[in-house]
Every structure is written in C-alpha cells, then in structure tokens.
Amino acid sequence: MVTDKARIAVLVSGGGTNLQALIDAQGKVITDGEIVLVISNNRHAYALERAANAGIESVVVLKKEIGSQEAFEDAIMAKLEEHNIDFIILAGFMTILSERFTSKYENRIINVHPSLIPKFCGEGFYGLKVHEAVLAAGDVVTGATVHFVNEIPDGGQIIMQKEVEVHQGDTPEILQRRVMKQAEWIILPEAAQRLSEKLRKERA
Numbered sequence: 336m337v338t339d340k341a342r343i344a345v346l347v348s349g350g351g352t353n354l355q356a357l358i359d360a361q362g363k364v365i366t367d368g369e370i371v372l373v374i375s376n377n378r379h380a381y382a383l384e385r386a387a388n389a390g391i392e393s394v395v396v397l398k399k400e401i402g403s404q405e406a407f408e409d410a411i412m413a414k415l416e417e418h419n420i421d422f423i424i425l426a427g428f429m430t431i432l433s434e435r436f437t438s439k440y441e442n443r444i445i446n447v448h449p450s451l452i453p454k455f456c457g458e459g460f461y462g463l464k465v466h467e468a469v470l471a472a473g474d475v476v477t478g479a480t481v482h483f484v485n486e487i488p489d490g491g492q493i494i495m496q497k498e499v500e501v502h503q504g505d506t507p508e509i510l511q512r513r514v515m516k517q518a519e520w521i522i523l524p525e526a527a528q529r530l531s532e533k534l535r536k537e538r539a
C-alpha cells in the first residue's frame with residue numbers, strides 16, 4: 336500500500352512482544368507511520384510469526400552466514416534502502432550496531448531499554464540481567480527508556496521514560512514482565528508515533 340506515512344522497519348531477535356505492541360498500536364497510537372518491514376537476525380524468532388500474522392513482510396539476515404559485522408550491516412542497510420525505510424525501531428534486537436550504521440541513520444533509530452537510563456544500561460545489561468541488577472541493588476522503582484541509538488550502547492538521547500514499581504518478592508522474570516507491560520509496550524508505540532509525525536511533517 337502506498338501512503339505518505341513514515342515507513343518503519345522493526346529489527347528483532349526474539350519473542351517480539353514489543354513488535355506486537357507496535358503492530359497493535361497501528362492506526363490507533365501510531366497514525367503517522369506504518370511498519371512495512373521486519374528484519375530478524377534469528378531464523379527462529381517468534382517475532383517472525385507475529386509479522387506474518389499481521390501481513391508484514393519480513394526478512395532474516397544471519398551474521399553467521401554472511402561473515403563479518405560489516406557485511407551483516409551492509410545486508411541490513413540494503414534491505415532498508417530497498418524498502419525506502421524512514422526510520423528503524425530496535426525491539427529486542429540483540430546486536431550492537433557499529434558507528435558506520437548508526438551515523439547513517441542519525442536520529443532515525445530508536446531502541447527500547449528495560450531500565451531508567453542511565454541506570455543499568457550499556458554493554459552487558461540486556462534481558463534478565465537488567466532486572467537481576469535492579470533487584471540486587473534493592474531499588475524500589477525501575478522502568479523503561481526509549482532513546483535514539485548512536486555508537487554508544489544505550490547512550491543516545493532519551494526520548495521517553497516511564498517508571499514501574501518494584502514489589503517485594505519480585506523475581507527477575509516477574510519484574511521483566513511488569514516493566515514490559517506497564518512501560519515498554521506503552522512508550523515504544525508513543526515514541527514511534529512522535530518520530531513518525533515529525534518525519535511526515537518534514538516531508539510534507
């Protein structure tokens with residue numbers, strides 16, 4: 336379908352609950368953008384089924400088949416160009432992108448991270464490790480952050496944050512689920528809409 340909406344690619348590696356939140360927000364929270372492509376670096380990612388169920392084209396790009404990080408990123412960039420992508424959402428994409436990639440899409444890549452940056456972020460803080468660290472620190476409040484992506488892992492400008500309570504007796508798994516439900520799945524679509532609106536206006 337050809338529209339003047341911002342064309343969004345979502346990069347995934349796993350379950351894709353954030354992708355699902357974005358799909359569900361289309362036409363509701365996200366009115367100025369449309370997800371037109373899903374790229375996975377994992378052939379078995381359930382996110383691929385979510386894309387298929389929503390009728391969104393997807394492609395698998397595997398680093399181990401391609402070889403170097405540079406060639407892997409080139410393959411992703413080729414797909415983005417082929418589909419005239421305006422901006423990229425990293426939704427559980429478990430690879431750090433190089434500066435060559437991030438500088439090409441400056442202010443056009445966003446990521447969701449499951450903590451209140453600058454707490455519990457950067458290399459090594461991913462998945463359950465983030466929530467384990469929050470519990471070990473005894474924090475009573477955590478949350479999620481959507482930020483622009485630059486060459487520093489989790490270091491780009493913050494777009495939105497939302498706090499989530501830590502409860503006594505929480506396990507990392509319980510806390511992860513609460514952070515997703517109460518923060519990630521809400522702020523990621525909202526940030527996607529903000530950027531879609533901005534890019535659509537710039538183009539008009």
Ligand code: GRF
Binds near residue numbers: 348
């Ligand atoms: C989320 O916690 C996200 O913040 C992090 O990886 C997880 C991905 O989950 N970057 P899903 O694949 O969206 O379900």
